[in-house]
Amino acid sequence: MTRRPTFLLSVLAFGFAFFYVPILSMMVYSFNASRLATVWGGFSTKWYGALMSNSQVGEALLLSLKIALVSSTLATILGTLAGIALVRFTKFRGRTLFSGLVTAPLIMPEVITGVSALIFFLLLAGWIGWPAQRGFTTITLAHVTFSMVFVTTIVQARLLQSDRAIEEAAMDLGTRPWGVLWDITLPVISPAILSGWLLAFTISLDDVVITSFTTGPGSTTLPLLIWSKVKLGVTPDINALATLMVLAVGLGVAVAGVVMNRAEARRLADERLAYRAQG
Amino acid sequence: MADFLQIQGVSKSFGPFQAVRDVTLSVAQGEIFSLLGGSGCGKTTLLRMLAGFEDPTAGRIFLDGRDMAGVPPWARPVHMMFQSYALFPHMTVEANISYGLKHDALTPAQRRDRVREMLDLVQLTPTATRKPHQISGGQRQRVALARALARQPKLLLLDEPLAALDKKLREHTQFELMSIQARTGVTFIVVTHDQEEAMTLSDRIAVMDRGQVQQVGSPTEIYEYPVNRFVASFIGAITSFDAEVVARDAGFLTLHVPDFGGQVTTREADFAPGTRVTLALRPEKLVISKDRPPGNAVQGVVKDLAYFGKDSLYRITLASGALVQAHAVNQARGAAMVADWDDQVWLSFQPSAAIVLGG
Ligand SMILES: Nc1ncnc2c1ncn2[C@@H]1O[C@H](COP(=O)(O)OP(=O)(O)OP(=O)(O)O)[C@@H](O)[C@H]1O
Numbered sequence: 309m310t311r312r313p314t315f316l317l318s319v320l321a322f323g324f325a326f327f328y329v330p331i332l333s334m335m336v337y338s339f340n341a342s343r344l345a346t347v348w349g350g351f352s353t354k355w356y357g358a359l360m361s362n363s364q365v366g367e368a369l370l371l372s373l374k375i376a377l378v379s380s381t382l383a384t385i386l387g388t389l390a391g392i393a394l395v396r397f398t399k400f401r402g403r404t405l406f407s408g409l410v411t412a413p414l415i416m417p418e419v420i421t422g423v424s425a426l427i428f429f430l431l432l433a434g435w436i437g438w439p440a441q442r443g444f445t446t447i448t449l450a451h452v453t454f455s456m457v458f459v460t461t462i463v464q465a466r467l468l469q470s471d472r473a474i475e476e477a478a479m480d481l482g483t484r485p486w487g488v489l490w491d492i493t494l495p496v497i498s499p500a501i502l503s504g505w506l507l508a509f510t511i512s513l514d515d516v517v518i519t520s521f522t523t524g525p526g527s528t529t530l531p532l533l534i535w536s537k538v539k540l541g542v543t544p545d546i547n548a549l550a551t552l553m554v555l556a557v558g559l560g561v562a563v564a565g566v567v568m569n570r571a572e573a574r575r576l577a578d579e580r581l582a583y584r585a586q587g
Numbered sequence: 588m589a590d591f592l593q594i595q596g597v598s599k600s601f602g603p604f605q606a607v608r609d610v611t612l613s614v615a616q617g618e619i620f621s622l623l624g625g626s627g628c629g630k631t632t633l634l635r636m637l638a639g640f641e642d643p644t645a646g647r648i649f650l651d652g653r654d655m656a657g658v659p660p661w662a663r664p665v666h667m668m669f670q671s672y673a674l675f676p677h678m679t680v681e682a683n684i685s686y687g688l689k690h691d692a693l694t695p696a697q698r699r700d701r702v703r704e705m706l707d708l709v710q711l712t713p714t715a716t717r718k719p720h721q722i723s724g725g726q727r728q729r730v731a732l733a734r735a736l737a738r739q740p741k742l743l744l745l746d747e748p749l750a751a752l753d754k755k756l757r758e759h760t761q762f763e764l765m766s767i768q769a770r771t772g773v774t775f776i777v778v779t780h781d782q783e784e785a786m787t788l789s790d791r792i793a794v795m796d797r798g799q800v801q802q803v804g805s806p807t808e809i810y811e812y813p814v815n816r817f818v819a820s821f822i823g824a825i826t827s828f829d830a831e832v833v834a835r836d837a838g839f840l841t842l843h844v845p846d847f848g849g850q851v852t853t854r855e856a857d858f859a860p861g862t863r864v865t866l867a868l869r870p871e872k873l874v875i876s877k878d879r880p881p882g883n884a885v886q887g888v889v890k891d892l893a894y895f896g897k898d899s900l901y902r903i904t905l906a907s908g909a910l911v912q913a914h915a916v917n918q919a920r921g922a923a924m925v926a927d928w929d930d931q932v933w934l935s936f937q938p939s940a941a942i943v944l945g946g
């Protein structure tokens with residue numbers, strides 16, 4: 309009986325190590341004074357300095373953020389509407405087909421999605437002369453189409469577990485269906501919408517495959533930049549860049565976690581108080 | 588009779604399943620009317636048709652003379668208090684109550700006044716600015732009631748309004764509901780599966796079973812004059828015996844009851860001699876005694892006895908093996924009970940106390 313926990317624990321430790329050792333070593337080597345990525349040459353922060361003075365990195369970061377912001381916002385609007393339509397308006401024709409179509413992109417290989425987006429843009433350019441050039445717009449549109457699915461899935465799950473009676477109560481009190489959507493449904497599922505947006509944002513921010521198919525000359529996002537630099541050999545400034553990104557993501561997740569924990573703790577405390585006051 | 592609410596031959600099917608079958612009811616203005624029945628008998632479905640969430644498969648509903656067919660929920664002067672209360676979780680108590688008022692032509696001041704009046708009515712003024720998860724179950728129930736009453740509906744539908752409350756709070760809230768109904772004069776239709784609740788609250792009760800209305804009447808009528816075995820056994824406890832009508836005289840019926848090993852007399856009912864009937868007896872209508880009383884009586888042995896404080900419940904086995912339940916009120920403190928375990932006793936009842944049912 310005592311052997312099993314040991315075994316499980318070592319599997320767990322191995323799994324964590326497998327995931328975190330590369331990241332940690334990358335972080336450590338970002339402070340490497342040597343030019344060679346694999347040889348330790350003493351401690352230095354010069355690669356961070358080099359990063360700051362590299363305008364290419366700054367531009368790529370800005371483009372990535374812009375694309376992520378616009379595409380995740382559009383994906384959230386479309387994905388939320390699709391989720392609501394799938395769960396609430398149960399009787400429209402072709403619903404089963406539509407819900408199948410919504411989940412298909414989740415399991416579609418990214419390469420396929422990327423290639424088909426590229427072909428579509430080329431065809432479109434042939435027919436109507438737009439998009440004349442690939443770049444910000446095409447990348448953003450491609451990101452919208454595949455990240456919207458994630459938003460839809462999250463919103464759908466949230467709606468399925470929410471009490472339908474709340475919406476009926478609003479209708480019963482005189483509100484028409486569109487008013488109910490605005491007054492009740494959207495506010496109630498807003499946490500799910502927010503997490504859908506965050507997910508779409510991060511997916512867009514670190515996407516390489518689909519972006520590389522839909523990008524054009526002069527539009528290099530941060531992941532694409534890293535990818536192209538690594539092809540020429542891993543340099544310590546890439547390590548520094550990646551370290552900064554890991555820290556930023558880690559910080560974001562930690563802050564979100566703390567905020568959510570606080571809100572949950574407050575809600576529980578409120579509930580306890582209410583039951584004590586019941587008397 | 589132009590009644591306030593008329594339900595005419597209403598049925599509702601979900602696919603091949605008939606949840607409500609040919610229900611015809613009429614409810615007067617200002618009445619508290621209960622729909623009583625077991626789980627799944629179609630109470631909620633009937634209520635949802637009145638609120639406009641479901642369309643009847645057949646039949647018509649008239650409210651205040653107006654045909655409700657095709658009128659959507661938001662256009663009906665009918666409000667509903669949901670089984671789950673369905674409070675808006677992101678709004679304060681105040682905002683919940685005033686939500687429906689935005690559709691009425693009220694000035695902000697009038698609206699505030701109405702909300703204050705409602706908060707007052709349900710005694711929730713101190714919690715006005717709290718969210719639903721910050722108040723107790725009983726308070727939530729009252730918010731739901733205030734919200735449904737705020738727009739002054741003609742008809743209020745309450746789906747198991749007290750089911751989520753504990754026993755003590757439930758009894759207290761029953762009387763609160765009645766007093767609020769009396770003050771507002773709104774017609775209430777209350778769904779419940781609790782027969783005591785229905786008896787306490789209602790002016791009239793409709794007992795439902797498998798989608799059909801079995802009997803409509805005042806609590807007394809339903810309890811004292813049930814029309815069939817289902818109603819008799821659903822409302823209150825009952826012991827039934829197979830019997831056969833021997834004779835029908837002015838005011839009386841003579842039955843042969845094999846379990847009693849003889850004949851009993853009951854009040855007159857519309858059965859011809861030779862008909863097979865059911866004799867139903869309520870526990871509190873039976874008198875237990877040591878000596879044989881005149882009239883309807885049968886002998887048995889006390890098998891089981893439960894002391895409840897104000898009264899005791901006896902289970903008595905007859906010579907035929909049939910088990911009868913009888914209640915006896917404990918009148919004097921500490922006095923010896925009427926009978927003890929394994930005592931030989933006589934059970935008797937007045938002719939007017941017996942219920943005779945067909946079949
Ligand atoms: N939308 C629906 N589709 C299919 N069947 C339904 C639907 N709504 C209700 N039913 C069925 O109709 C029957 C009556 O349901 P209803 O909710 O009216 O019962 P109820 O009397 O309110 O029961 P309870 O006391 O448990 O609330 C049930 O057997 C239920 O399964």
Ligand SMILES: [Mg+2]
Pocket residue numbers: 630631632670746
């Ligand atoms: Mg119900």
